[in-house]
Amino acid sequence: xxxxxxxxxxxxxxxxxVVALLVPVAGLIIGYGELKISAHMQARVGPYFAGGRFGWAxxxxxxxxxxxxxxxxxxxxxxxxxxxxxxxxxxxxxxxFVVIPFGPxxxxxxxxxxxxxxxALAVSSIGTLGILMAGWSSSNxxxxxxxxxxxGQLIAYELPMVLSVVGVVVLAGTMSLSxxxxxxxxxxxxxxxxxxxxxxIFMICALAEMNRIPFDMPIAESELTTGFLTEYTGFRFxxxxxxxxxNMFVFAAIATTLFxxxxxxAGSEVFGIAVPALAGPVFxxxxxxxxxxxxxxxxWTWPRLREDQLQTFAWKWLxxxxxxxxxxxxxxxxxx
Amino acid sequence: MSTNQPEDTDGVPxxxxxxxxxxxxxxAAVGGTPSTDHGxxxxxxxxxxxxxxxxxxxxxxxxxxxxxxxxxDWANDVSVGDPPExxxxxRLEVLCAVGDVVEGRLAILSADIPKxxxxxxxxxxxxxxxxxxxxxAAEMFGIHFEGLAKTDHLYLPDEFEGNPLRKSFALLTRxxxxxxxxxxxxxLPDAVPTGPSTENPGA
Amino acid sequence: xxxxxxxRQLSEVSVSVEIETPEMTLNIGPQHPSTHGVLRLVAKVDGxxxxxxxxxxxxxxxxxxxxxxxxTYPQIMALVNRIDWTSGYANxxxxxxxxxxxxxxxxxxxxxxxxxxxTEMARVSAHLLFMGSFPLELGATTPLMFSLxxxxxxxxxxxxxxxxxxxxxxxxxxxxxxxxxxxKEMKKQVQDLPAGFLAETRDAMVKVRSTCDELEQLIMxxxxxxxxxxxxxxxxxxxxVSYGVTGPxxxxxxxPFDLRTMTDYLPYDQVDFEVPIGEQGDSFDRWWVRLxxxxxxxxxxxxxVDKIPAGPLLAKVPxxxxxxxxxxxxxxxxxxxxxxYYLVSEGGQGPYRLxxxxxxxxxxxxxxxILEGVLIPDLLAVMGSLDFVLGDVDR
Numbered sequence: 001x002x003x004x005x006x007x008x009x010x011x012x013x014x015x016x017x018v019v020a021l022l023v024p025v026a027g028l029i030i031g032y033g034e035l036k037i038s039a040h041m042q043a044r045v046g047p048y049f050a051g052g053r054f055g056w057a058x059x060x061x062x063x064x065x066x067x068x069x070x071x072x073x074x075x076x077x078x079x080x081x082x083x084x085x086x087x088x089x090x091x092x093x094x095x096x097f098v099v100i101p102f103g104p105x106x107x108x109x110x111x112x113x114x115x116x117x118x119x120a121l122a123v124s125s126i127g128t129l130g131i132l133m134a135g136w137s138s139s140n141x142x143x144x145x146x147x148x149x150x151x152g153q154l155i156a157y158e159l160p161m162v163l164s165v166v167g168v169v170v171l172a173g174t175m176s177l178s179x180x181x182x183x184x185x186x187x188x189x190x191x192x193x194x195x196x197x198x199x200x201i202f203m204i205c206a207l208a209e210m211n212r213i214p215f216d217m218p219i220a221e222s223e224l225t226t227g228f229l230t231e232y233t234g235f236r237f238x239x240x241x242x243x244x245x246x247n248m249f250v251f252a253a254i255a256t257t258l259f260x261x262x263x264x265x266a267g268s269e270v271f272g273i274a275v276p277a278l279a280g281p282v283f284x285x286x287x288x289x290x291x292x293x294x295x296x297x298x299x300w301t302w303p304r305l306r307e308d309q310l311q312t313f314a315w316k317w318l319x320x321x322x323x324x325x326x327x328x329x330x331x332x333x334x335x336x
Numbered sequence: 337m338s339t340n341q342p343e344d345t346d347g348v349p350x351x352x353x354x355x356x357x358x359x360x361x362x363x364a365a366v367g368g369t370p371s372t373d374h375g376x377x378x379x380x381x382x383x384x385x386x387x388x389x390x391x392x393x394x395x396x397x398x399x400x401x402x403x404x405x406x407x408x409d410w411a412n413d414v415s416v417g418d419p420p421e422x423x424x425x426x427r428l429e430v431l432c433a434v435g436d437v438v439e440g441r442l443a444i445l446s447a448d449i450p451k452x453x454x455x456x457x458x459x460x461x462x463x464x465x466x467x468x469x470x471x472x473a474a475e476m477f478g479i480h481f482e483g484l485a486k487t488d489h490l491y492l493p494d495e496f497e498g499n500p501l502r503k504s505f506a507l508l509t510r511x512x513x514x515x516x517x518x519x520x521x522x523x524l525p526d527a528v529p530t531g532p533s534t535e536n537p538g539a
Numbered sequence: 540x541x542x543x544x545x546x547r548q549l550s551e552v553s554v555s556v557e558i559e560t561p562e563m564t565l566n567i568g569p570q571h572p573s574t575h576g577v578l579r580l581v582a583k584v585d586g587x588x589x590x591x592x593x594x595x596x597x598x599x600x601x602x603x604x605x606x607x608x609x610x611t612y613p614q615i616m617a618l619v620n621r622i623d624w625t626s627g628y629a630n631x632x633x634x635x636x637x638x639x640x641x642x643x644x645x646x647x648x649x650x651x652x653x654x655x656x657x658t659e660m661a662r663v664s665a666h667l668l669f670m671g672s673f674p675l676e677l678g679a680t681t682p683l684m685f686s687l688x689x690x691x692x693x694x695x696x697x698x699x700x701x702x703x704x705x706x707x708x709x710x711x712x713x714x715x716x717x718x719x720x721x722x723k724e725m726k727k728q729v730q731d732l733p734a735g736f737l738a739e740t741r742d743a744m745v746k747v748r749s750t751c752d753e754l755e756q757l758i759m760x761x762x763x764x765x766x767x768x769x770x771x772x773x774x775x776x777x778x779x780v781s782y783g784v785t786g787p788x789x790x791x792x793x794x795p796f797d798l799r800t801m802t803d804y805l806p807y808d809q810v811d812f813e814v815p816i817g818e819q820g821d822s823f824d825r826w827w828v829r830l831x832x833x834x835x836x837x838x839x840x841x842x843x844v845d846k847i848p849a850g851p852l853l854a855k856v857p858x859x860x861x862x863x864x865x866x867x868x869x870x871x872x873x874x875x876x877x878x879x880y881y882l883v884s885e886g887g888q889g890p891y892r893l894x895x896x897x898x899x900x901x902x903x904x905x906x907x908x909i910l911e912g913v914l915i916p917d918l919l920a921v922m923g924s925l926d927f928v929l930g931d932v933d934r
C-alpha cells in the first residue's frame with residue numbers, strides 16, 4: 001500500500017481528486033457561512049428550511065436549481081467568448097490550489113513549486129481576463145460598463161498586492177510557499193507581526209481582486225444589476241458564483257500562509273511537544289476561517305467605493321505605502 | 337362673498353386680517369382682484385397680462401417659490417361626476433400658486449382663457465420648475481403654453497389623443513358600466529359618544 | 540531619415556488629435572433596483588459622466604385627479620393615502636382639512652392631537668425607510684435591516700389603532716374614526732382610542748430613538764459613506780426655491796422653511812421641536828437632516844402623548860356629506876415635502892375638481908439640473924438622497 005502511495009503518479013491523481021472535490025465543497029461551506037453570518041449580523045436568521053433548522057442544504061439546493069435552469073445566450077453575444085469566460089475564472093481559482101501547503105511535507109501540497117508565490121500571483125490575474133471577456137461578450141451596455149470597471153480595478157489592485165508580498169519574500173528568503181511557512185516557524189512568530197502594513201494592504205487588495213464590497217463596482221447591484229454578470233444564467237452563473245467563494249478560500253489560504261504562519265505549529269515543536277503533521281490542515285483551516293469571517297464582516301458593513309475613489313486609493317495610497325514597506329523591510333534585513 | 341375688511345360690532349371697520357392685507361398687497365402688485373375665501377388668497381388677473389402679473393408677484397410681492405401650475409375646466413355639461421350647482425361660464429381657469437419660504441405665505445393667481453383658443457404665456461422663464469407643471473396642464477387640458485420649449489407628453493403615452501381632465505372627456509369604464517355607488521360602506525355612528533371619559537382613556 | 544525638427548512636429552501633431560469617444564445613450568429604468576419605482580431616465584453618457592438626463596414619467600399615473608371627480612369624499616379618503624405610500628397617513632390630513640374648511644366643521648381637540656401623533660409617526664416611518672434604502676444604493680446592505688426592523692414597531696402601533704400599516708384610512712370628515720369596531724354593541728360604548736395605545740406609542744418611540752443612534756454610529760462616521768455623499772449633488776437654495784423643492788431637500792440646502800411651524804389646523808404650536816437645517820445641500824446633508832427629523836418627530840410624539848386632551852373623536856356631521864360650494868387650498872408638511880390639495884366644490888357629494896400638489900413631483904423636476912455632469916455612481920447617490928416616491932410623482 002505504501003508502495004502505491006509512494007508512486008508519484010498515483011499520489012498526483014489522488015491530490016488532484018482532492019482538489020477537484022475541495023473547490024466546490026469549500027465554495028459551498030463558505031457560501032453557507034456567508035449566508036448565516038450576514039443574517040445574524042442583520043438581526044435575521046438566514047437559511048432556515050433547506051436541510052432542517054439550520055438550513056445547511058440551502059446552497060446545495062441552489063446548485064441543483066441553477067443546473068436545471070435554461071441556458072440563455074443573448075442573440076448578439078460573442079458566443080465562444082461568452083462560453084469560455086466562466087471557465088477562465090474558475091480555472092484561475094482552481095490553479096491556485098496547486099501551490100498551497102496544508103501541512104508540512106509532500107503529501108499536503110499538490111506541487112510545492114520553487115516559484116510558489118510568483119506562480120500564485122500570476123495565475124490569479126487570469127481571472128481578470130475571464131471577467132473582461134464576460135463583460136465584452138454580453139452585448140449589453142451595463143455589462144460593458146461593468147467589465148471596463150473590473151479591468152481597471154483589477155489591474156490597479158494587482159500592483160499593491162504584489163508589492164506587499166515582496167516584503168514577506170525578502171524576510172523569508174524564498175518564494176516557495178512551504179519555504180515561507182518554514183521560515184516563519186524558524187523566525188518564531190508569524191510574519192503578520194513585522195509585516196502588519198503589508199498584511200493590511202494584502203487583505204484590501206484581496207477584497208478588490210474578488211470584486212467584493214467595498215470594491216464591487218463591477219457588480220454594483222444597485223446600479224448595474226450585476227454588471228458583467230447580467231447576461232449569465234443557469235450553470236454559467238453558478239460557475240462565477242462558486243468561483244467567487246473558491247477565490248475567497250484561496251486568498252484566505254495564501255494570506256494565512258504568508259502572514260499567519262500557514263500550518264504552523266504543526267510539524268514543529270511547541271514548548272517541547274512535537275505537534276503531529278496531520279494537525280496541519282486543522283490549524284490552516286482555523287486561521288483561514290478567521291480571515292474569511294473578516295472578509296464577510298467587511299462586505300456586509302460598509303458601502304462601496306466609487307470607481308475613481310477606488311483608483312485613487314490604489315494608486316495614490318496603496319502603492320507608495322507598499323513600496324515604503326519593501327524599503328524598510330530590506331533595510332532592516334540588511335542591517336540586522 | 338369675500339369681505340376684505342371685517343367689520344366690528346359698532347360698524348367701525350376693524351384692522352384687516354393679515355391674510356386680507358397680504359391679498360391686497362399681491363393684488364396691488366400684479367394688478368388683479370383679490371379674494372380670501374376659506375383662508376386661501378386668490379387673485380384674478382387678465383390672461384393677456386399673465387406673464388407680467390406672475391413676474392410682479394415674484395419680484396414686487398416677493399414670492400419666489402413655485403407651488404404649482406394647473407387649471408380648472410368650468411363646464412355645464414359634464415360626462416363624469418356632477419355638474420355645477422348653478423350654470424357657470426364655460427372657460428378654462430389657469431391657476432398658478434406662488435409663495436415665499438420665509439413666512440410661508442401663498443397666493444394663487446388665476447386667469448380665464450376661452451376653451452376654443454386655450455392659449456396663455458408660459459412661465460418657464462420666471463420659474464424653471466414651471467416646465468413640468470405646464471407640460472402636465474397642457475396634456476391634461478389641452479392648453480397651449482406660448483414659449484414652452486418641451487411639449488412632449490409628461491404622463492400620457494406619446495400616441496394618446498384627448499385631454500383627460502376636461503369635463504368632456506369620458507371615462508371608458510364608466511361608459512361600459514355605471515358606478516355601483518356605495519356598496520360596502522360602514523354607517524357613521526348615530527350619536528357623538530357621551531359616555532364617561534377618563535383623563536387619558538387610551539393610556 | 541527624418542531630422543529632429545520633423546520628428547518633433549510629427550509627435551506634436553499626433554498628440555493634439557483628440558480621441559473622440561461617442562456619447563452613449565443609457566436607459567435607466569423603468570425596471571431598476573434603485574429608481575424608487577417605475578421611473579425611466581434616458582441619460583446621455585460620456586464615459587461615466589452624464590451629459591443630459593430626460594426623465595420619462597407616467598408609468599405609474601393612476602389618474603387621481605380625474606378619479607376624484609367621480610368619487611365621494613369618504614371614498615377619496617381611502618384613495619388618497621396611496622399617493623405617497625411610504626407615509627400613508629400624512630396624505631389624508633390636508634385633504635380632510637380642506638373638506639372640513641368648506642363644510643365649516645371644526646374637528647374636536649382630541650382628534651387634532653391624534654392627527655398630529657399619527658402624522659409624526661408617518662414621518663418617522665417614511666424617514667426610517669429612507670435611512671435603510673439610501674445606504675443600500677451605495678452598497679451597504681445592513682442598515683436596511685436595522686431600520687426596517689424598527690419601522691415595524693411603528694407600523695405595529697399604527698395597525699393596532701387604525702387597522703392598516705401603510706394605508707390607515709383613519710380620518711373622517713369632522714375628526715378621526717371613532718369606532719374601534721363595527722357592530723351595534725361596540726357603538727354603544729365609549730368611542731375612543733384602544734387601551735394601551737398611548738403606552739405602546741411611547742415604547743415605539745424609545746425603540747426608534749435607539750435605532751437612530753445605531754444607524755448614526757454605523758453610517759455617519761464611515762469614511763466610505765462620507766466620500767460617496769459629501770459634496771455630491773449640491774443644490775443651491777435659490778435654485779431649489781425656484782423649482783419648488785420642499786421638505787428635507789430644501790432644508791438641507793440651508794433654507795429654514797418648515798410648514799409645521801406655520802400650520803394652524805394641527806396643534807404644532809403647543810409642542811416643542813427643532814427644525815434641522817443643513818449647510819451645503821449635498822447628499823450627506825439631506826441624509827443628516829432626515830435623521831435629525833426622526834429624532835424630533837419622536838420628541839413631538841412623546842409630548843403629544845402626554846398633552847392629548849380627553850374628548851370626543853368626531854364632530855357632529857351629517858350622514859351623507861355634501862360640501863357646499865367653494866374653493867380652498869390646504870397644504871401640509873409631509874415627510875417628502877409640501878403636499879397640497881386645491882379643492883373646488885360645487886355642492887356635490889364629491890369634489891368638482893381636486894388638484895393634488897405632490898411633493899415629489901416638484902422635487903424631481905430639478906433632476907435634469909442637478910444631474911448634469913455627474914458620474915453614474917453619483918447619480919444614485921443623488922437620486923437616492925432626494926427621497927422621492929413614484930406614486931407621489933405620477934399620482
